[in-house]
Amino acid sequence: MENKRLPVATSLLLSALSVAAALGLWQFLATSGTVAPELLASPAQVLNALEEILRDGYRGTTLTHNAAVTLGRCLLGFGLAVVAGIPLGLLMGLQPRAGAALGDIVQFLRPLPPLSYMILLILWFGTGDGSKVALLFLTALPIIASAAMAGVRLVPRARILVARSLGASAPQVVLHVVLPSALPSIFTGLRIALAAAFSTVVAAELLAATDGLGWMVLSASRFLRSDVILLGILILGLSGMALSWALLLAERRLVHWHGRG
């Protein structure tokens, strides 16, 4: 639809106008008395809440602490899943026997809504950080492993044979031929897995936590503090966007050749 593409400046201007209009509507709804103030805080009140929480914290916890705790849990569970999932998926792709032995387990775990087994993890590990990290690990692992396995299937067989005949050892073939060829597919999996882990960590914090951004939103909803809830939603949305951009940047650096000739 090239003929319908707008110039970047026009497009940005329209986006800015649209966001400004939405903010205006929000401010109007919140302050005109159409909606009760405890149901919908105005943008100005949300800013005040941000200032207040940055200064005094929220119910004994600081905002940076809650944000760091949520991101920390998410990245720890996701990181462990990356470390375990990529080799696992490569192994499953390279060794048909390993694929046959582990495939069913991975394929059973993948479509299972993570919060459903959170109940079991809480029974097993208690409500502390252990059960949350295990939950996020199990959320991300099957997605990453499946993506790595699918990536191996895309490696041109000729390339492996060429490397072999040039005398590359098995580890060298995996490291220098298979992994780079599978990387675009692995990154697709990483993006999906990180988004899933981020959604899941917030859900887990709503279910059982004493800190974190999810807990902050839950606690605020009990006290009908819609300003704090909206602030939490804004921070979570921006963090989610930042996480996905960070991964996209990493992908562009690491797989800079993808999509070229």
Added chain:
Amino acid sequence: MDAAEPARLWRWRAGSVAVLAAAWVGATASGLVPSVFLPSPGDLWDAAADMVTEGYKDRPLLDHIGLSLLRVFTGFGAGALLGTALGLLMGWRGWIDALFAPFIEFLRPLPQLAYLLLLIIWLGIGEAPKIVLLFLAALPVAAVAARDGVRRTSLARLAAARTLGASEWQLFRHVVLPSALPDILIGARLALGIVYGTLIAAEIIAGSTGLGWMIVDAGRYLRSDQVFVGVLIIGLMGVALDRLLVLAERRIVHWAGR
């Protein structure tokens, strides 16, 4: 890279399942793992039989399944339809994209459960907040898929149809829509998975009926046998929902991938 014959691979498949089953029986029968943590196969069977015949907490099991499914289909249906329509427009006209993209891009990576509480405050604790939650979960996923699908329409095909005198509507109906359909259905599949996971999470956090509520309630009474049965049902339903969309995909875009 050793090319084991596919016929022999089933042994590895069956072997791994057998090892898991043996470990399960061994751990529970020996008393190594208390049944509160891991019910034995017998316990699981009894709990499943009991839940099928007696239902769970005054409600037949099928009611819980039906309620969860109804929520999924209503929320997903509304979100996917509107999201697809919006995405098609966003792909077709740049200015529509510019107007809606900021909200879609914000909503898409936002953890769905974050706004559940706000919806509960606004709409009460009935069905409405759950349906709206699922609607909002499906909308951005469907919209982005449809938009990208439209953008992938081959320019040569568009030019050819234009040269042959097709009107804007005909171009949209006969060139753009069929090209975007495979992407739309991939988006629908992704959205359905997200909607299902979100619903189970919502029922766990703030439900009084449905499959998610069932397992969280059983967990409160440390009935891990019932939790296990519930998790199995949730898993199987998830797979069934996904299969359903794959079947639809094969029928609707039978030409894709050829």
